[in-house]
Amino acid sequence: MSEDPLTSSTFAERARVQLAKPFLREAVPRATDIAVRDLRERFAGHDYDGLRELGREIRARTMADLEDALATLTDALVANGIHVHHAADAAAAREHIRRICRESDAARVVKVKSMATEEIALNPALVADGLEVTETDLGEYVVQLDGDRPSHIIAPIIHKTRAEVRETLSRVAGRELPDDASELTDFARERLRDAFMDADVGISGANFGVAETGTIVLVTNEGNGRMCTSMPRIHIALMGIERVIPTLEDLSVMLPLITGAGTGQLITSYVSMLSGPRGEGEPDGPEAMHVVLLDNGRRALLGTEYQEVLHCIRCGACQNVCPVYRQVGGHAYGWVYGGPIGAVLTPLFLGTEAGGELPQASSLCGACDDICPVKIPLHDLLLQLRRTRVDDGAAPWRERLAAELWAWAWSSPRRYRVVTRVGGEVVRVMAAAGLMSSLGPLGRWARGRTLPTPARRPFHSRGERDV
Amino acid sequence: MSDRTQLWRMAPTELAPHEDALTRFQTELERAGGSSVCVGPGELVGEITATLAAAGAHRIALTADLGDARPVIAQALEIARYDVVDYDAVADDRAAVRDLDATVTGCLAAVAATGSIVTGATGAGRAGALVAPTHVCVVETRRLVDGLASLMRLAPRLGAGSMMALQTGPSRTADIEKTLIVGVHGPKRVHVVLLDGVLDD
Secondary structure, three states, X not given: OOOOHHHHOOHHHHHHHHHOOHHXXXXXXXXXXXXXXXXXXXXXXXXXXXXXXXXXXXXXXXXXXXXXXXXXXXXXXXXOOOEEEEEOOHHHHHHHHHHHHHHOOOOXXXXXXXXXXXXXXXXXXXXXXXXXXXXXXXXXXXHHHHOOOOOOOOOOOOOOOHHHHHHHHHHHHOOOOOOOHHHHHHHHHHHHHHHHHHOOEEEEOOOEEEOOOOEEEEEEOOOHHHHHOOXXXXXXXXXXXXXXXXXXXXXXXXXXHHHHHHHOOOOOOEEEEEOOOOOOOOOOOOOEEEEEEEOOOOHHHOOOOOHHHHHOOOOOHHHHHOOOHHHHOOHHHOOOOOHHHHHHHHHHHHOHHHHOOHHHOOOOOOHHHHHOOOOOOHHHHHHHHHHHHHHOXXXXXXXXXXXHHHHHHHOOHHHHHHHHHHHHHHHHHHHHOOOHHHOOHHHHHHOOOOOOOOOOOOHHHOOHHHO | OOOHHHHHHHOOOOOOOOOOHHHHHHHHHHHOOOEEEEEOHHHHHHHHHHHHHHOOOOEEEEOHHHOOHHHHHHHXXXXXXXXXXXXXXXXXXXXXXXXXXXXXXXXXXXXXXXXXXXXXXXXXXXXXXXXXXXXXXXXXXXXXXXXXXXXXXXXXXXXXXXXXXXXXXXXXXXXXXXXXXXOOOOOOEEEEEEXXXXXXX
C-alpha cells in the first residue's frame, strides 16, 4: 500500500467503493449476525450485563492507576526472565523489534494476528530489513498474500469470497486448488507448518498482560498463537500499555467477555498464558522472550474525556452491530481500526487532520454501547469528537453555516414558526413538482427516499378545533 | 457491584451450584467438537490404543505428564506395533515433530464449565498437545475444577512452568465465509479419556 488512504481520500469516497461490492454488503451482515446470535446464545440464562459491569469496573480501576499497574507488570515480567522494552510511539516499537531480530541473527519471522502490529505497520519495516515475514492466522495469511488489509478486528477477510481466497492460495500453490473451504485450509496448514518449523522469531500481540504474575495472555482458535510461541527461538509480544489487567482473578471475568463478544464462543480453542522463556527441564519453547510495551498515543488519553476508550479489549463486537460498518466494511475507515471503535481511535491516535471526519460516519444509534463487553460509551465519545471538531473549526464551512442558521431560526418561537411555515410550503410545492432531487445537498438525501408531502398547515399553528 | 462469588450467575464459564462437573465437562467438550469417555484404570491402555487405531495413527509421542503411566502405555503401544517416542526426546527435532500422527498427554487440570483441558510447559510442553493431527488427553477425574475462576485461583500452584494453556476441542477457523473448519494449526481430533483413578498407580 503505497499511499495512505486516510489522507488521500475521504470516507465518502472510500465508502462508495466498498458499497459497490455486492458480496461485501451481503457477507458482512451475514457473518456479523452469526457472531451476535452466538453471543446471545452463549449468554442465555446468564447475566451478560452484570458481567459487562464487572469488566467495566476492572478496566476503569486499572486505568485510574495505569502507571502503577504497568510498574507491577514490568517487575513481574522481569522476574520471569522476560526482557521488557518501552516504546513511546510506532517508530520506537518498530525499532525495538527490528533490533531484537538483528541481534538474534533472525532470517525468518512468523506472526500471530495482532492489531497492535498493524497499528505500527511492522511488516513492511521487517521486510525492508530483509526478513521473511509470514502471517500465520489463515485470514491474515490471505491478507498478506494479497497485499490487502484486514477489514475486521477478529475476522480479517470478512470482505473476501471463498473464490477470491481460492484464487490467492492457488497462485501460491502454482496449481488450481479445489473450491472447498476445508481443502483451502488444509493447503494453508501445510504451508504454514513449514513456516513455523523454520522460523527464528515469533511475533504476537497480547490480549491481556496479567500484572501480578507477569503473564502474557493470547486467545486464539487456530492454534497459531501456540505454534508461534513454541517453535521459534525468540518470542516477541507487542502489547498496548492499556491491555494490562491486575490479577488472574480478573482474567476469569475478562476471558468470557472477550471470547463471548468476539466470536460468541464460551471460550476459544486455545488460551495461552505465557510467563517467560523455556524453563529448566521443559521440552520446548523459546530461548528468550521479549515484551514491547506500546504507548503510541495511549498515555495522552489518560485523564481526558476519552480515557474510557482505553478500556477496549479489541473484540470487534461494536463492528458487528454497527449499521454503518455492516454496509461499508472496515476498509472504508481508511486505517487499521474500523467501525465505531475505529471512528473513535483513529482521530485520537492519528489526529483530527487525518481521521477527523470518521466520527461523522455514525448514526449514533448506540448499538455499540449496548454490546460492548466493557461498556465503553462509544456514542458519547463519537459526539464529543464531533463537538471538538466544530470547536477546532475543522468542520466544513457550509456545515457550520447551516448549523448556525438552524440554531438562529429555531431559538425563537416566532422565527421557528416562520421558518417551518415557509420551509413546509417550499418542500410541498417542490415535492409536488418532483423537484426534490434538485435541492442541492437535501436532494442527495431525498434520492432513494419518498418524502411525505407536508401538511398545508403545520400542526403547530392549528387550533384545538382543527385537531 | 463486585460480588464475584455470584460469578456463575453472570458468566457461562462457571458451574452452577450442585451442577455435575463431569457431565458438564463432557457436554461442553462435545459442543466444542471434541469427544470423551470415562474409563477405570484397567481400561485406560485399551481405550488409548483403540482411539489411535481409529485415527489411523502410527507415529505416536507420549508426554512427561503421563507420569508413571507413560512406560506402561508405551509398552502396550509398542506391542501393538506403533512407533512410540517420548515427546521430550524429539521436541527439538523439527522433522520428527512434523511426522507425528498423534500425541498422548496428561494434563494439569480440566475445567468442567468450559470443557477445557489445561496443560503446562513442564509436562506436555508448549506444543506436545498441539503438533499432531490427533491428540489424546488423559484426565484424572480428580483434576476437574468447576470453572475459570477456580482454575485461576489454582493456577499459581499447578507448576505449569513458563506456559499454561487451556485447550478446548480441536483447532478451528471460520475465516473463509464464516464456514467452520476444524483442524488448522492444532489437532483435528481431540479425545479426552477421563480416568476414574490416578495415573501413577
